[in-house]
Amino acid sequence: xxxxxxxxxxxVTFGAAALPALKIVAPLLAFLAAALTLAGIVERxxxxxxxxxxxxxxxxxxxxxxxxxxxxxxALLTAIFSLDGAVV
Numbered sequence: 001x002x003x004x005x006x007x008x009x010x011x012v013t014f015g016a017a018a019l020p021a022l023k024i025v026a027p028l029l030a031f032l033a034a035a036l037t038l039a040g041i042v043e044r045x046x047x048x049x050x051x052x053x054x055x056x057x058x059x060x061x062x063x064x065x066x067x068x069x070x071x072x073x074x075a076l077l078t079a080i081f082s083l084d085g086a087v088v
Contacts, residue, residue: 005029 008025012018042048055073059066 005025008021011021051073055069056066059069
């Protein structure tokens with residue numbers, strides 16, 4: 001996030017208009033802040049750990065089933081939150 005702000009400041013320093021730079025940077029910063037906040041909330045709630053245990057338990061020790069369940073969950077998260085949100 002700091003890199004984005006520094007890049008925007010350098011852009012403005014070298015003569016770019018501030019408003020177009022702000023229009024580009026502001027939504028990106030808002031998205032990153034929201035995604036990282038959501039990731040922190042999920043981590044503190046233990047939701048990810050409970051989901052991992054549930055998926056591992058559902059696989060019953062079968063690696064291919066576990067792989068399929070993880071891929072399915074990733075596809076679902078990507079469809080709901082977009083690729084960036086699923087990665088976070």
